[in-house]
Amino acid sequence: MKTSELTFNISRLPKELQSVLGELYAKNYDTGNYIAPNSIYQGDAREILTKIKPNTIALSVWSPPYYVGKEYESYLTFDSWKELLRDVIEQHFSVVKPGGFLVINIADILVFKDKEMPRIQADVIHRKRSSVTKEDIFKVMNEHPEYNRYRIASLLNCSEQTIDRRLNGNNIRGGKSEPQTRVKIVGGLVEEWALGAGFYPYDRRVWVKDAAWENSRWASLSYRSVDEFEYIYIFWKPGITKYDRSRLTRDEWRNWGSRAVWTFPSVRANDDHEAKFPIELPLRTIKLLTDEGDIVLDCFVGSGTTAIAAIRENRQFIGIDLEKKYVNLAKHNIKIELNR
Numbered sequence: 001m002k003t004s005e006l007t008f009n010i011s012r013l014p015k016e017l018q019s020v021l022g023e024l025y026a027k028n029y030d031t032g033n034y035i036a037p038n039s040i041y042q043g044d045a046r047e048i049l050t051k052i053k054p055n056t057i058a059l060s061v062w063s064p065p066y067y068v069g070k071e072y073e074s075y076l077t078f079d080s081w082k083e084l085l086r087d088v089i090e091q092h093f094s095v096v097k098p099g100g101f102l103v104i105n106i107a108d109i110l111v112f113k114d115k116e117m118p119r120i121q122a123d124v125i126h127r128k129r130s131s132v133t134k135e136d137i138f139k140v141m142n143e144h145p146e147y148n149r150y151r152i153a154s155l156l157n158c159s160e161q162t163i164d165r166r167l168n169g170n171n172i173r174g175g176k177s178e179p180q181t182r183v184k185i186v187g188g189l190v191e192e193w194a195l196g197a198g199f200y201p202y203d204r205r206v207w208v209k210d211a212a213w214e215n216s217r218w219a220s221l222s223y224r225s226v227d228e229f230e231y232i233y234i235f236w237k238p239g240i241t242k243y244d245r246s247r248l249t250r251d252e253w254r255n256w257g258s259r260a261v262w263t264f265p266s267v268r269a270n271d272d273h274e275a276k277f278p279i280e281l282p283l284r285t286i287k288l289l290t291d292e293g294d295i296v297l298d299c300f301v302g303s304g305t306t307a308i309a310a311i312r313e314n315r316q317f318i319g320i321d322l323e324k325k326y327v328n329l330a331k332h333n334i335k336i337e338l339n340r
């Protein structure tokens with residue numbers, strides 16, 4: 001392919017990118033058998049992504065499994081979760097149009113098990129209601145070495161929770177107040193994978209949602225905050241990007257187009273899917289980063305929110321999900337949207 005066929009000066013890019021992009025541009029003229037837009041496909045994102053025509057996606061916007069114990073991610077270990085995300089990001093480089101965008105909505109893992117972490121020796125002052133002391137417990141243990149926690153508690157007329165707290169400074173009830181859990185910050189990983197694939201971090205925004213107190217029972221036993229925001233990372237594939245200020249109204253630019261913090265509530269009724277994002281999220285990125293007729297991809301499409309946002313904005317869409325029930329749900333929701 002002649003360089004003159006390119007829409008921008010490839011020689012201004014780093015050497016490694018020149019060869020990768022040169023090959024990719026050549027695929028524009030490839031008439032292989034690719035999947036059609038405006039449909040939802042069932043399968044592993046890594047498999048279906050190989051069937052999308054290279055250089056055709058103006059925007060890919062998705063929210064992957066977060067590795068927080070949801071049913072649909074139970075097949076993943078922490079290592080295979082990282083592999084999934086890394087591979088999916090890498091595969092995006094070929095399908096996104098030059099000058100196009102990959103938008104990833106993700107959150108840090110707030111209760112990440114880390115066996116290396118020292119056990120926090122919590123001295124929970126406001127809960128010291130029982131007068132039983134550590135010394136009382138040692139005394140019973142000396143006298144009755146065969147006693148377990150429950151029998152010691154019964155003898156001292158307190159709860160087994162109190163016994164464990166006095167001995168270990170820990171809460172034995174598990175869940176969010178489990179010891180040796182820490183925050184796992186995922187932004188660095190996502191950046192590393194995107195750069196490795198050939199994308200450049202272009203922008204990052206924060207989505208402030210409603211405070212999830214129910215996910216944060218541990219708040220009363222620590223100084224940690226409740227869960228109330230997520231990230232939106234925007235990556236750019238080198239190429240010509242059209243800048244058109246008329247995509248948004250003056251008010252939209254002022255209220256969110258130019259703003260780093262986006263505030264809108266999360267989906268309250270997760271009745272048909274465990275973790276939908278609100279339509280506002282794909283809607284805003286679609287309005288900001290694409291034109292009518294462009295193809296928008298979501299390779300973790302779940303209930304079909306991104307596809308619906310694309311339809312509302314007269315864009316085309318491709319949706320992918322591993323689970324048949326979500327593919328059916330997305331198709332059902334799309335049908336309703338089309339009949340509106």
Ligand SMILES: C[S@@+](CC[C@H](N)C(=O)[O-])C[C@H]1O[C@@H](n2cnc3c(N)ncnc32)[C@H](O)[C@@H]1O
Nearest residue numbers: 044045065072276277300301302303305321322
């Ligand atoms: C956070 S949810 C996305 C929800 C979606 N944004 C919505 O609004 O409904 C992640 C989705 O990824 C899907 N998923 C998990 N592993 C996958 C894989 N390997 N390939 C494609 N989809 C996968 C799950 O079934 C789930 O629907």
